[in-house]
Amino acid sequence: xxxxxxxxxxxxxxxxxxxxxxxxxxxxxxxxxxxxxxxxxxxxxxxxxxxxxxxxxxxxxxxxxxxxxxxxxxxxxxxxxxxxxxxxxxxxxxxxxxxxxxxxxxxxxxxxxxxxxxxxxxxxxxxxxxxxxxxxxxxxxxxxxxxxxxxxxxxxxxxxxxxxxxxxxxxxxxxxxxxxxxxxxxxxxxxxxxxxxxxxxxxxxxxxxxxxxxxxxxxxxxxxxxxxxxxxxxxxxxxxxxxxxxxxxxxxx
Ligand code: ZN
Ligand code: FE
Numbered sequence: 140x141x142x143x144x145x146x147x148x149x150x151x152x153x154x155x156x157x158x159x160x161x162x163x164x165x166x167x168x169x170x171x172x173x174x175x176x177x178x179x180x181x182x183x184x185x186x187x188x189x190x191x192x193x194x195x196x197x198x199x200x201x202x203x204x205x206x207x208x209x210x211x212x213x214x215x216x217x218x219x220x221x222x223x224x225x226x227x228x229x230x231x232x233x234x235x236x237x238x239x240x241x242x243x244x245x246x247x248x249x250x251x252x253x254x255x256x257x258x259x260x261x262x263x264x265x266x267x268x269x270x271x272x273x274x275x276x277x278x279x280x281x282x283x284x285x286x287x288x289x290x291x292x293x294x295x296x297x298x299x300x301x302x303x304x305x306x307x308x309x310x311x312x313x314x315x316x317x318x319x320x321x322x323x324x325x326x327x328x329x330x331x332x333x334x335x336x337x338x339x340x341x342x343x344x345x346x347x348x349x350x351x352x353x354x355x356x357x358x359x360x361x362x363x364x365x366x367x368x369x370x371x372x373x374x375x376x377x378x379x380x381x382x383x384x385x386x387x388x389x390x391x392x
Contacts, residue, residue: 146164147164148164149161149315150162151358152183154176155175155176157321157322158320159318159320159356159358160172160175160179161173161317162180162183162189163266164189165245165247167189167190168189168190169190169192170192170193170195171184171195172197172264172279172317173203173204173319174204174206177206177209191210191217192217192244193217193219194210194211194218194219194220195249195264196219196222196229196262197261197263197264197280197282198225198258198260198261198262198282199228199229200258200282203281207219207231208230211231218233218234219233219234220232220233220234220235220264221234221236222235222237223235223236224259224260225259236251236262237251237253238262239253249264249265250265250266250267251264251265254303254307255294255295255300255303256283256289256294256295257289257290257294258293258294258295259294261282261283261295263281263283263284263307264278265314266278266279268311268313275313275315276313276314276315277314277359278317280317280318281319282319282320283300283303284307284318285320285326286321286322286347286357286360286369287323287327287329287330287340287347287368288323288325288330288369288387289304289371289384291384291388297378297380297384298377301377304371304380307372308362308366308372311362312361312366313361313362313363315361323347323360324344325392327343327368328392329386330370331344332390340368343364
């Protein structure tokens with residue numbers, strides 16, 4: 140039976156160039172989010188004596204699902220949770236979900252948020268604090284919200300992404316943001332170039348540069364931090380978000 144004293148942790152497994160695979164662990168069980176590749180994840184789990192309980196998939200891109208097949212070969216009882224609307228593009232699903240279709244892992248509730256934009260059926264997974272015993276609520280948001288940025292619009296419209304930003308903005312300020320890429324420094328350099336007088340962005344950029352110099356991660360961030368310094372989350376209209384996205388897509392450091 141789950142209880143508040145369970146030792147919850149969320150830890151990063153950095154892989155490839157800038158992907159972060161997140162591991163939510165309780166006792167000897169691990170929930171892995173978006174395993175881009177299998178080997179580093181398997182090695183990490185085995186070194187810690189953890190067993191793979193399940194895999195959460197936010198969307199179908201290879202750098203998010205690439206390791207799943209090998210991991211479930213090794214841990215055949217592990218469940219794979221992904222979008223029902225992407226059942227063809229995300230194989231091995233054992234629990235297929237949509238926005239609002241909540242479920243539980245290891246006895247703890249997870250809320251499913253539909254955040255289309257980067258892809259048509261992109262999902263985010265929200266862990267409320269009260270029920271999980273984590274220090275703060277946690278959000279696994281894949282390639283939707285990044286530190287200082289948002290995902291590119293490969294399949295969705297600016298309106299989709301605006302809606303996704305509004306939804307994520309409605310989460311509690313202390314919610315920790317566990318996104319799938321370490322892009323914070325680049326995003327803030329862009330934001331700073333666009334709004335050089337914005338002190339909040341400037342301050343965060345300076346801080347992030349220091350963290351990256353030591354090759355540490357800038358994540359998780361928080362909703363309140365993103366509210367202050369993420370131009371996409373700050374955008375007040377669809378048009379504003381569309382312009383920002385286009386500007387960022389054409390920007391070179
Ligand atoms: Zn992606
Ligand atoms: Fe990605």
